[in-house]
Amino acid sequence: QKEVEQNSGPLSVPEGAIASLNCTYSDRGSQSFFWYRQYSGKSPELIMSIYSNGDKEDGRFTAQLNKASQYVSLLIRDSQPSDSATYLCASPGWPDKLIFGTGTRLQVFP
């Protein structure tokens, strides 16, 4: 059974700092990963996807994939209170499913 693991947090960072969220996975064959943001009481929203080793940047967000070490990270630069949410990491399972981690709760304080 493929697994995706995250630290549940909360991760607390001051406004303007870099928040670093991490995810490890068990299947060495996993090729793609997704980061979802979920505000309290709302549904998950896809914010980043990464398909190859290395970094992918989109605005204040950077996803990092390290296949050799089997981890994927999400960096949020210049963190804002509006970034406070739970961040879910996911990777494809078979067939046609996504395997989700339990999520990391991020708190950005002013």
Added chain:
Amino acid sequence: DGGITQSPKYLFRKEGQNVTLSCEQNLNHDAMYWYRQDPGQGLRLIYYSQIVNDFQKGDIAEGYSVSREKKESFPLTVTSAQKNPTAFYLCASWTGDSYEQFFGPGTRLTVL
């Protein structure tokens, strides 16, 4: 606007009742999914469907049933056999290309 709709937003059920949660999408996606989320927990897959008239059990299918008579619709029935149904239920769909799933707004079910 294309998207996924779920109704109702809030649902209250008495013990012993069956209830049906609606999920509709106009994204022309083939695959649809139902997840359950408990407070402070991740997403657990209940059922999914890759094509019309076909569906598969996920990790926690007991006490639930689904149908997929139309591409746009994937309703979930929570039966009286589900002993602890109070949770947040999320429907999602997938293009079939990149594994990126898109979620509806969710239905919060409470058993009274």
